[in-house]
Amino acid sequence: MPWIVRTVSMIVLSAVTALALLALVTQAGIVVLQRSFPPQGRMIEVEGARLHVVDIGPRDAGLPIVMLHGASSNLEAMRRPLGDMLAGNHRVVLIDRPGHGWSTRARRQDSTPQIQARMIDEALGKLGIDRAIFVVHSWSGALGARLALDHASRVAGLVMLAPVTHPWRGGVGRYNEFIATPVIGPLLAYTITLPLGYFVTESGARNVFLPQTMPDRFVNESATPLLLRPREFIANAYDLVTLKEAVAAQAPRYGEVRAPVTIIAGAPDKTVKTDIHARPFAATVPNAKLIVLPDLGHMVQNAVPDLVKTEIETMIANIAPAQAAANFN
Numbered sequence: 001m002p003w004i005v006r007t008v009s010m011i012v013l014s015a016v017t018a019l020a021l022l023a024l025v026t027q028a029g030i031v032v033l034q035r036s037f038p039p040q041g042r043m044i045e046v047e048g049a050r051l052h053v054v055d056i057g058p059r060d061a062g063l064p065i066v067m068l069h070g071a072s073s074n075l076e077a078m079r080r081p082l083g084d085m086l087a088g089n090h091r092v093v094l095i096d097r098p099g100h101g102w103s104t105r106a107r108r109q110d111s112t113p114q115i116q117a118r119m120i121d122e123a124l125g126k127l128g129i130d131r132a133i134f135v136v137h138s139w140s141g142a143l144g145a146r147l148a149l150d151h152a153s154r155v156a157g158l159v160m161l162a163p164v165t166h167p168w169r170g171g172v173g174r175y176n177e178f179i180a181t182p183v184i185g186p187l188l189a190y191t192i193t194l195p196l197g198y199f200v201t202e203s204g205a206r207n208v209f210l211p212q213t214m215p216d217r218f219v220n221e222s223a224t225p226l227l228l229r230p231r232e233f234i235a236n237a238y239d240l241v242t243l244k245e246a247v248a249a250q251a252p253r254y255g256e257v258r259a260p261v262t263i264i265a266g267a268p269d270k271t272v273k274t275d276i277h278a279r280p281f282a283a284t285v286p287n288a289k290l291i292v293l294p295d296l297g298h299m300v301q302n303a304v305p306d307l308v309k310t311e312i313e314t315m316i317a318n319i320a321p322a323q324a325a326a327n328f329n
Contacts, residue, residue: 029228172244173240
């Protein structure tokens, strides 16, 4: 018995020591990441969050364009190349969603499109933006739809890139479910996630681009490693594990969307399947245009930025005379 007790004690002590060392490595990694990828914009206080906003392009160029990123990313994933291209002729507002990038949120549980739509609507009000074109990718497809439902006066038009809109079979990965679990999740996030993620981030990003090839330096230029910080990794996990229930609740309302909608998706997208999300959404929304490309993967804004830019500018051009006619009537 003494031998067994000593063995168990040694195992426990070794495990605790390893976790302590990993926690120290994580804290050092956080410092390095935040120095490597500092904030590029301003902070806006809203109820329950502090949002990081990058505001570029001319202020007097008509309808602003608001760009919202998906899961496991931040505003830089929308800025290069698409946001910078649009900023040549339009005001472009890029927002780190609550809990992502340099945005924070007071409660990890504030993870649903409904809550985040309210936060973003409040931030835009503080920026003096009454109406805008919203360009949303992946997870933010559900967010853009919620904005069009709950804050319709703010949404002049909606351009959705490989959007999530409906419930799907299966989950979002066991690791995300573990991270969103009380006690266990923070323990993993503050010890092994950053060291482990350092080795798998690039390969994971490459998989999301398939069948396209990930651009050189994408991971660094998009500040993707910021995701490995514990507080953001936990927020991202909550966003993912609560999304299915959220879209199931809001999907019956999609027929209420009145803003013009353009959806661009790829047939071979394995991250967000077009037949489950984009096609049903386009079939439900009254004023929707669906573009499905046969060789396009999930990263629409990177693969076909010129097409996306053209569709955004076409929508803006069509909204002005339509709004004038409505005012006249």
